[in-house]
Amino acid sequence: MAILGKIRQRSIFLILVIGLALFAFVISGAFGNGSGDTGPNEPIGIINGEEIPLENFRLLVDQTERTYGYTTLQAVDVVWNQYLRNELFQTEFDVLGIDAGKDQIEQVVSSTESIITDPRFINEAGFFDFGLFADFIAEMRDTNPQAYETWKRQEANIIASARESIYFDLIQSSTAVTEREAKIQYHLEADNVDLNYVQIPFSSIPDTLFEVRESEINAYIEKNAAKYERDASRSLQYVAFIEQATEEDEAIIRRSLEELTNDRVEYNDVSKLTDTIQGFKTTKNLTEFIDRYSEESFDSIFTPKGRLPSEYAEIVYNLEIGEIFGPYKDINTLKISKLLDRKKNGNIRASHILIAYKGAERADASVTRSKEEAKALANDLYRQVRRDPDQLSVLAISNSDGPSRSTAGDLGFFQEGSMDPEFFEFANKNRVGAIGMVETPFGFHVIKVTDKQDLVLLANVSKAIVPSEKTSNRIFREATQFEMDAGKEDFSAVADRDSYTLRNVDNVYALDENLPGLPQQRAIVQWAFSDNTSVGDIKRFNLSYGGYAIVQVTAARPEGLATAKEVAADVTQAILREKKTKKILEENSGEATLEDLAAKNGVEVVNALAVNQKSGTLVGAGYEPYVVGAAFGLNESGVSTLIKGNRGVYKLQVTAKRVAEELEDYTTYAQQLSTQNLEFLAPAILRALESSGEVVDNRSLYY
Numbered sequence: 001m002a003i004l005g006k007i008r009q010r011s012i013f014l015i016l017v018i019g020l021a022l023f024a025f026v027i028s029g030a031f032g033n034g035s036g037d038t039g040p041n042e043p044i045g046i047i048n049g050e051e052i053p054l055e056n057f058r059l060l061v062d063q064t065e066r067t068y069g070y071t072t073l074q075a076v077d078v079v080w081n082q083y084l085r086n087e088l089f090q091t092e093f094d095v096l097g098i099d100a101g102k103d104q105i106e107q108v109v110s111s112t113e114s115i116i117t118d119p120r121f122i123n124e125a126g127f128f129d130f131g132l133f134a135d136f137i138a139e140m141r142d143t144n145p146q147a148y149e150t151w152k153r154q155e156a157n158i159i160a161s162a163r164e165s166i167y168f169d170l171i172q173s174s175t176a177v178t179e180r181e182a183k184i185q186y187h188l189e190a191d192n193v194d195l196n197y198v199q200i201p202f203s204s205i206p207d208t209l210f211e212v213r214e215s216e217i218n219a220y221i222e223k224n225a226a227k228y229e230r231d232a233s234r235s236l237q238y239v240a241f242i243e244q245a246t247e248e249d250e251a252i253i254r255r256s257l258e259e260l261t262n263d264r265v266e267y268n269d270v271s272k273l274t275d276t277i278q279g280f281k282t283t284k285n286l287t288e289f290i291d292r293y294s295e296e297s298f299d300s301i302f303t304p305k306g307r308l309p310s311e312y313a314e315i316v317y318n319l320e321i322g323e324i325f326g327p328y329k330d331i332n333t334l335k336i337s338k339l340l341d342r343k344k345n346g347n348i349r350a351s352h353i354l355i356a357y358k359g360a361e362r363a364d365a366s367v368t369r370s371k372e373e374a375k376a377l378a379n380d381l382y383r384q385v386r387r388d389p390d391q392l393s394v395l396a397i398s399n400s401d402g403p404s405r406s407t408a409g410d411l412g413f414f415q416e417g418s419m420d421p422e423f424f425e426f427a428n429k430n431r432v433g434a435i436g437m438v439e440t441p442f443g444f445h446v447i448k449v450t451d452k453q454d455l456v457l458l459a460n461v462s463k464a465i466v467p468s469e470k471t472s473n474r475i476f477r478e479a480t481q482f483e484m485d486a487g488k489e490d491f492s493a494v495a496d497r498d499s500y501t502l503r504n505v506d507n508v509y510a511l512d513e514n515l516p517g518l519p520q521q522r523a524i525v526q527w528a529f530s531d532n533t534s535v536g537d538i539k540r541f542n543l544s545y546g547g548y549a550i551v552q553v554t555a556a557r558p559e560g561l562a563t564a565k566e567v568a569a570d571v572t573q574a575i576l577r578e579k580k581t582k583k584i585l586e587e588n589s590g591e592a593t594l595e596d597l598a599a600k601n602g603v604e605v606v607n608a609l610a611v612n613q614k615s616g617t618l619v620g621a622g623y624e625p626y627v628v629g630a631a632f633g634l635n636e637s638g639v640s641t642l643i644k645g646n647r648g649v650y651k652l653q654v655t656a657k658r659v660a661e662e663l664e665d666y667t668t669y670a671q672q673l674s675t676q677n678l679e680f681l682a683p684a685i686l687r688a689l690e691s692s693g694e695v696v697d698n699r700s701l702y703y
Contacts (some may be wrong), residue, residue: 045080046696047087054702057083061703073513073522076703086160088689093163096170100162105155106130108162171685175677182670183662189614190660195631196605198598199621200588201648202580210579217564217571228562228571234508234528235555237491239500240517241479243546249468250334257327257336260293260461280336281324286459294461295333302455304347304413317456335462346416346455348427351392351409353381354402356443363443367401378444382437385446389435392448401443409448415455423447467546479548483540491538491552504554510700518549522703528553529700584649585642594639597651607655622647 043051057079064075093099109115109130116128120136123129141148177185221228245253262279283289290298305317309330316325319339326336356363357374369377381399385392396409404411416424420440427449430436434449467475485494495502505515510529513522524541527533528551538552557566564571588597594605608619613632616625627645631652634640640652663669 040698040701042698042701043696044698044702045083046694047084048091048693048695050087052083071513071520073511073703076699077511080697080699084690084695085686088686088693089160089164089167091693092167092689096167098163098166098170100159100166104162104166105158108158108165109133112158168682168685172678172681175674175681177670177673177677179666179670182666182673185673186663186666186669187660189612191632192610192612192658193631193654194607194609194656195611195652195654196594196607197618197621197627197650197652198594198601198603198605199645199648199650200584200597200601200603202577204601204603204648205580205583207576209583210576212572212575212579214564216575217568220571220575221561221564221567225561228567229560230557230562231509232529232559233506233557234525234553235557236505236508236515236524236528236551237554238503238505238515238518238524238549238551239482239495240503240543241475241482241548241550242543243467243472243475245465245467246471249471250465252468253334253463253465254327257334257461257463261324261326261336280338280459280461286338286340290459290461295464296460296462298459300457302341302343302346302415302457304415304455305453306413316458317454319456329465330462333462333464335460338459339456340459341457343455343457345428345452347413347453348415348424348449349413349451349453350411350427351396351448351450352402352404352411352423353378353385353392353396353400353409353446354404354443355381355399355446356401360443361441364401374444375439378437378446382435382446385448386435389433389448392435392446395446410450413451413453472546475547479540479550483538483550486538486550486552506555511703518543520544521549524549524551526700526703527551581644581649588642588649592639594651594653621645621650624650627652 044054044057045052060079060082061072061075064070064078065072068075068078070078110128115121115133121128121130121133123132137148137151140151260280263282264277264279265274266277268275278284278289280289287298290296305313308316309328312325312328312330316328316337316339319325319337321339321341324336324338327334328337329335355374355378356367357369357371358367359371360367360374377399381395384395393408393410396405400409402409411419414424416428418424419427420442422438422440423445426436426438426447430449432449432452436447438445438447482494482498482500485498492502503517508515508525508528510525512525513520515521515524518524521541521543527539527541533553535553535556538550541549541551543549557563588600598605606618606620611618611628611631613625613628616623616628618624618627621627624645624647627643627650630640630643631654634652634654636654636657638654640650643650643652
């Protein structure tokens with residue numbers, strides 16, 4: 001009350017302060033840059049000279065977020081990649097004169113599942129009829145203009161897909177694997193050698209024997225410029241103050257739940273009488289009680305034992321009807337639970353063998369047997385399983401057409417409504433161990449009931465374990481104090497003095513969203529890359545899940561070639577490998593045999609069998625493609641010179657060399673390779689177009 005009194009006394013002063021603040025806000029727009037618009041003016045992107053319209057981009061981002069549940073930046077990436085793809089391909093289409101006519105559009109439409117399965121477009125013979133589809137669109141144009149506009153947008157996407165298909169077909173026709181290429185690939189994989197080798201590892205020579213000068217590092221970077229080109233990045237350090245409930249907070253929540261269990265007497269200020277408030281044990285209106293006191297609504301669905309909190313599942317599952325248990329902890333909540341009802345044997349487990357037939361629901365295209373043939377096979381399997389029930393799992397693996405084939409026919413637990421009615425009826429009516437055969441729209445099932453459990457109906461009153469106001473206030477004070485101290489003193493020294501965990505994050509890029517230990521912190525990245533933020537700046541950020549992060553920018557690296565300081569460790573190791581190679585070659589050039597070389601360097605001669613060029617791996621040495629390639633260049637019993645590898649210097653002796661027998665015809669193998677290559681064709685083309693295109697990416701200015 002004293003505080004309210006002071007506020008009233010100074011109300012005129014507060015009004016003046018607020019008024020001046022509003023005046024300053026308004027007038028800053030008039031005398032700032034003349035426009036009042038402090039946002040970026042650049043387009044969000046330019047692809048091959050075409051600007052991406054910002055409003056349309058934002059609309060698509062919003063739609064993508066809502067449709068797929070993506071974060072904002074995930075949606076931005078999806079929309080950007082689609083724009084990039086469309087514009088890059090459009091440039092190619094224009095150059096090559098690629099367009100899609102009626103035939104191409106019909107081809108795309110006729111392969112679109114949602115269209116060809118629509119009953120409106122199925123003819124009397126039971127097949128998709130493009131003529132019916134075209135008539136439907138024509139009628140829509142006259143009777144439903146709004147729907148027709150939606151179709152036109154779909155049609156534009158279909159045309160784009162058709163043009164892409166033509167484009168990829170052109171490229172695919174020029175990238176087919178020839179029989180000669182197939183033969184080379186075949187021998188890379190099938191030919192192999194046995195060899196003995198000696199490895200003098202780089203790790204056997206101390207780094208301290210060599211000096212690596214800064215001039216050498218700079219020269220190496222320039223020589224390998226492509227490897228050390230990098231985008232603009234920032235380095236940060238931060239201390240997080242997470243709002244977490246203390247043991248005291250949890251105890252308070254636990255007591256509040258305990259007080260709800262039994263009836264309690266409260267004094268009514270209105271009636272001046274005492275009222276008896278019904279508790280969880282005695283309340284007659286559970287739904288109203290739960291809505292009033294619980295943070296989760298009443299769920300009338302019966303629950304299997306496996307979905308109860310594991311630590312307390314046995315206790316809760318075995319409660320008597322009307323009995324209460326709790327409070328108990330369930331992840332981040334505290335609960336009290338009351339058993340309302342029990343459904344005997346409502347949770348069923350079974351295994352089955354599905355024998356599908358051509359035309360059955362969800363039958364794979366490879367299924368060609370008739371319904372009569374499927375029934376005969378199912379009957380045969382049923383008889384086998386009846387004779388030996390343990391055989392079902394083995395027979396399911398080799399015969400079942402269902403996805404449970406991979407689990408030996410086991411379907412796990414299921415309840416009413418989750419299985420086809422005929423299937424569930426058999427499993428529900430029969431005892432555990434019963435075996436039978438039923439028909440469903442999916443085919444014929446040989447079934448074995450393997451387990452049954454009760455389902456329980458629970459009423460839960462739950463409260464989230466959240467920090468109290470006292471805890472939140474303490475976290476706020478600690479974060480504020482740290483922010484103030486870090487602004488006056490050394491950031492890391494203050495963290496160390498106050499025993500806070502300091503996290504360092506290097507190589508943060510402009511479009512990053514997640515930081516180690518701080519997920520979905522786009523605001524921090526945007527601030528770090530702002531033109532108004534300098535190295536050494538500090539700022540506090542509110543965390544969406546409760547708490548604060550005090551962040552400092554420790555380094556800002558522009559786009560371009562990395563400096564010696566930034567990549568010193570990596571480059572130094574590369575230079576050391578070169579120096580060590582030179583030293584090893586100088587000291588061991590006179591050793592003619594593997595045994596002499598091994599003895600001189602205190603290592604062993606290693607035997608590697610069936611080495612092939614495709615894997616490029618040596619047993620005991622790891623990935624050494626250059627060394628393996630050198631082995632295939634030797635004759636049988638041939639000995640190599642000293643060879644530099646990834647992990648050391650090697651000397652080889654081939655002990656056996658096997659060349660695979662030629663295939664009679666390489667056509668099939670070439671086709672297999674072509675099919676494999678198609679998986680990587682589209683991404684490779686897009687990367688090539690992007691590298692050769694002119695792309696300006698300003699997403700980080702807006703998101």
